Structures are given as structure tokens and as C-alpha cells.
Amino acid sequence: MNDTPGWASPGSAPSDGQQPGTSGAQSPEQPSDQGSARQPQPPTTWSKEQPPPGQWTAPLPQDPRQAPPPPPPPPGPGWGGGRPPAGPGGYGGRGWGGPGQGFGGSSGWGGWGPPPAAKPGVIPLRPLGVGEILDGAVSTMRAHWRTVLGISLVVAVFTEISAILLQGFALDDSASTQTLNDPSASAREVGRALGDVTLSTGAISLVVLLGTIVVTGLLTTVTSRAVLGRPVSAAEAWRDARPQMAKLFALTFLLVLMGAAIVVGGTLPGILIAVAGSPGAGAPLAVLGGLGGVVVALWLLVRFSLASPALMLEKQGIGASMRRSAKLVRGSWWRVFGIRALAQVIAVIIGWIIVIPFAVLAGAFSDGGLGSLVNGTGSPGWTFLIVSGIGSVIARMLTFPVTAGVTVLLYIDQRIRREALDLDLARAAGVPGHGSDGHGTVPGS
Template structure:
């Protein structure tokens, strides 16, 4: 990425008498020579100013747009009126310049709302208005929670409580059989017996694990849609109240719920279809060869499910911010992720690991109390176990869902900046006209 246009004037050129020694005689000669040149210029009617003057609106210096590298998009620099295309974004006439301070009055202090990155880049909100790095996406998602905590926690707490109630209900209806699920998977020396035991364990935990995973994905989609407006305002440094977030989502609530259901069913439905032949073959006591062959189907099924989950991950912000239909939002997400799948995947996995650690740390005291109260042999369906798990899960989800949702919206904005130069529109929206031209 090349630098954004700098607003600092160019350095003055060295004087003609730069080789004169710094002595009283040399200084006197330099002053005399300067006086002679000034008199000569005055005679010609064009005295040279001693301090560079900022150019007027009709003779402005060129401004350069920084590089945006992505699939099908290059970089472009130039002056005057340009065009947009695969070669880059041209430049237009710059803004009207105000009176410039003298050289001695220039300061390198940060400009409010701007940050230094080789040149001054606007940062009116939680992230700078340029293509974002992984660290900036993470820090911006955390800043969404810390700066807009009232609105973020209001939305995330509602989604967290709803999702944890659903998890408690599923746990009560589909309990994990006590002692039947062998999660150690220690080898016995018999491959057929080991495969059978692994499939039995998978069959035991699949209903509960799949249901809780689907609920988590559904809750994440709801949170991403509910906080998309908040995150977009945070990027521009504008306030966002819970009422504004609700107004933005309420009219789209059926579409948001439908999108969450489609995303969840597509991801976990693919996993279930890939695992079903193996589980059925094992339940029918088929041959080891048939069971092993059907088990291999779970590998490509898992890959397809992961690809779908990442490719549809930007649909929620597109649905709310662009006011699109479910189908159009899904297509929009696929287009934005195409060519950057691994980057989106890496950021998503990193955010999931961090939020998972935080959620686990928060739930740890509640799990310890459950073990003390109900013992290690509990199947988790006791009222006290369900209550403790719901409280711990709600607190953890309320604190981590804003980070997950913020990262999703920032990824959406980042991809639009890289592909569509959205940063120029954002800069105009916050009162920085002609930025990047």
C-alpha cells in the first residue's frame, strides 16, 4: 500500500550559496547576493517570495490515491480528471486550499481524527479509512465493545439469553448418555474395534453437539445483523443508541431470522448428510470396509460445510446495511469473499479462538460449582446444572458476541474498501470531501 496524499508542503530547495562557509564574511556575501537578486526581480516586476505559498484552487498539487490490491483491482495515480477501471482509480481536482502557515509554524502534532501511517490517514472512528490489517480488525472489534458498550451489550445480551435458553432446552431433551461417550479414543490395537468405538462416541455426542453448534451459529448471525448498524456508525465515529440498532433491524427481522436459519441449515445440514451414511452403516452392523468407506465421506462434507460457513459469513451485514433480500445478501457475501476466502477464514478462526477462550474462562467458575453440587457423573440435565450453564453461557456470550459481530462487519467493510473504494464514500460521509483524489 502506497501512502495517502500528504497535506504537508514540499521542502524548500537548498540556497544557491550553500557552499559558502558559515563565517561572518560568508553570511554578509550571501545577504548581499540575495539583496541583488531581489532588486533585479523587482525591476522585472516579479519578486520571489521567501516562503512557499500554498497553491490556489486553480493550481493545486496532485493528490495520489493509495494502492488497493485485490482481485481485478490495481492501483492508479495521476492528476486532473481520471477514470475508474481495472487499472485503478484516477484522481480529480483537489479541495480548495486555505491559507497555509509559514514554515516555522508547521507542526507534526497529530491532526484530530487522523492517524500517521506514512502520511495522515483519516480515522474518525474505531478503524482507519483504508484497507484493514488483521490487528486493526481485532482492535476495532474490541473497540466496538468498549466504546459502544451500552448499545453492544444491550443487543448481545438479548441474543445471548435467547440462545442459552435454547441450549438449556436442547440439553434437557437430548442429554449426553453418561459414561457411554468415550472421548479418549485410546487405541486398543484392533482397528475395527477402534473405528466402531469412535463411531459410537460420535453418534452419542452428535445430536447434542450439532444442536448447540447450530444454535451458536444462528445466534452469531443474529448478533452480526443486530450490531451491523452500530459497527458501521462506529467506523465513522458517530453515536449509536440501542433504539437506532433496533429500528435498523426491526423492519428486517423476518429476513434476519430467515438468513440465520438458511446459514445454519446449510452448514450443519451438510455435516449431517456427510456423517449419516457412516452412522447408519455402523448402526446396521455393516462390514468394516463399508463403514470405513462411508466414514471417508465426512472429510469432504466437513470441507464443504466450512467453505459454505465462511462464504456466507458477510451476508448479515449486507442484509442490514444494504437493505438487500436474503438471496441478494447471500450472493453479495459470496462475491465479497471470493478471492479472499483464506483471509476471511483466518480472521474468523482467530476471533473464534479468542472469544472461545474468554467464554470458557467465564464459564469455568459455574462449571466448578456444578461439579461440586452434582458430581462428575451428572448428565447435565439437573435443574441446577442447566441454570448454572445458562448463567455462565449468557455472560460469556454477551461479552463475546459484540467482538464476533464487529469482526464480521469490519471484514465486510474491509472487502468493500479493497474492491469498491468504500473508504472514499466513508470519508465523504464524515466530512472529508475529495479524500484520496
């Protein structure tokens, strides 16, 4: 062990009158009656300022009639005395606090770190972890359940009613399904059936997308207020989101069309080669081009994934919000992708848990039973559409807040990490010590 004053440990300090640098055990060659004064003393590097002898000896049982011994004098400035210096933030003072106080004794880490982050709302005002972002989305739904679930329920009901009406009156997929299951169908019939199924799927997806845009715009406002700990009604959320709603529709459709165009552009060369008479070379090229297009489209969509909260909260235009998202995501693409993918996986699992039992129940009460729907020999009737639609409404009511809330909180987290938005949020929330009476505004929100 290094015996310099700064590295000596408390257990190695001399006690009971021993001199530093000597050992308590006598050497066999040294007689016991020889005094230490006649022996040459080796040089010592201990600190000259040492505690009095016996300071580190174990306390002996004390007679209750005797007065307690006086406290030992304070240690010297070095650590060689066996005890670190006392004082706020040090190991000798508040550095080792009581239970529940951490290393600081009162708060923080021994006075070294910052105090705990303020939490006026559903998240602490500091950079967030993945679990905190997911918990913030769920906490928003739990704290403001009337507004959140009310908005989600209304939008989900309108979305599902529109989809049921389309499937029941305008989009009859029974003939297309039978054609696709018929091995003797011609190529033209299969192509026409595929076109009908694609049109039906696209129409329903468009209806769901419109509902998703509306609920995203409204829940963005609700989540931003929940971060500040302020309640908001559905009417207030609509009043705040309505001026930006048209831009949000345009932004969402632009991103969808951009991704579709990139994927189609990647597969188009292979398709043209296959149509020209070289299917052996065109098919692999189309597959590779499609995969490349999917990768590029995914990269761009994640890059612009924070554009919708930037548009709604910062009241910017479409192009400015896309540039804002690109700036916030730069250097954090994988993190943003991972968190959003995790939120989507959770939403899909929740949706399946709710939708599958309703679908099985609907199939059991439909014409021909569940087996006819699985084999493609039957057609879904109104009973199937209505019962399965109820399950879809419940699933969307619970999953809309999760996906929308994660997107907004991820946007706020990126701004906290890059722009210290937590200070502005604390001032806007009226947190003591941030120079605000609670009526300030947050830039960009």
C-alpha cells in the same frame, strides 16, 4: 562511484578550490613546487554548475561580535553540487521535516504519498489490517458500551434461560451419560443414549444459534454507525434491523443446512456400504467422505460468510446477498478465513476464561460434588445449571460483539478494497473535502 551529476553524493563534492577530478594528495613523483597549471588536466564529468568553493567545509567557531556569514546561494539544478534540490516534497525543502512530522515536514511522506486517512469513527477509512479490524470491533464495544453490552446482555440472558429450562425440564442427560459410561451396555442402549445426547445438544445449539442471529443483526447496525462516528441506541438498532431480521434467520438456517447436507452427503456412501455388510471398507470410506465434506462445507461457508452484513446493510434478498458475499470474498478466501478464524479463537479463549471458573464453582456446590459430574455418576442439578449459566451469560455478553463486529468490519474492508467505499463513507460522515454536509447516505448501508 559513478561521477555523473545525478549520482554524486554530497561528501564527494570538491571543496576549498580543488578542481573536480583531481585528488587533494600529491603524488610522490610530482614535486610540491610544481603548479597545477603545468600538469595536463584529465577530462571531468562533473556538472558545470557547482556550489562556490568551501560550501561543504565544517563551520569554524565564530566570534560573537562578528556578523553571521550570509547564507550560501541556492544549489544548481544537478545533484552533483552535493545538495539535493530544495522545494516542497524534496529532500532539501520539506522533505526532511521536524520531529513528529515524518519525511514530509508537515504531513504525509515528503509530499509524495496521500494524506493520512480520515477516521470519523472506530476505524480509519482505508484498507484495514488484521489488527485494525480486531481493534475496531473492540473500539466499537468500548465507545458504545451501553448499546453494545446492553444488546448482548439481553440476548445472552434470554438464550441462557431458555437453555437452562430445556436442560432442567425437557432434556435429562443423566441416564444417557450413565449408559455411555457403562461398558456392559448393549449396542441398542448405546445408540439410544447417543440419540438423546445428540437431540439435547442440537436443541441447545439451536437456541444459541437463534440468539446469535438476533445479536448479529442488531450489532451489524451499531457497528456500521460506529464506523461513521455516529451513536445509535438499542431501539434505533432494532428499528433499522427489524425489516431484514426474517431474511437473516432464513439465510443463517440455509447456510447451516447446506453445510450439514454436504458433510452428511460425504459420509453417506461409506455408511451405506458398512450397513450393507462391509464395515471394513465402509468405515474408512465414511471417514474420508466426511473429511472431504467438511472441507467443501468450510469453503462454501467462508465464501458466503459476508452475506449477513450484505443483507442487513444493503437491504438485499437472500440470493443477492449470497452472490454479493461470493463477489467480495473472491480472491481473498484465505484472508477472510484467517481473520474470521482468529476472531473465533479469541472469542473461544475469552469464553473459556470466564466459563471454566463458574463451572468449577457450580460443580463444587452441586449434589455429589465436582467429581461425580466428571465421572458421570451424578446429574447436574439446578444449582449447577444456574451458576454455570451466569458464567455463560457473561462470556456471551463479551464475545458476541467481537465476532459480530469483526464480520461487519471485514465486509466494510473488502468493499473499501474493491469498490472504494471509503469515499462514500467519508462523504456520509461529513469529512471535510469530500463534498458532503454530513447528511448523505452511503450506498449499500
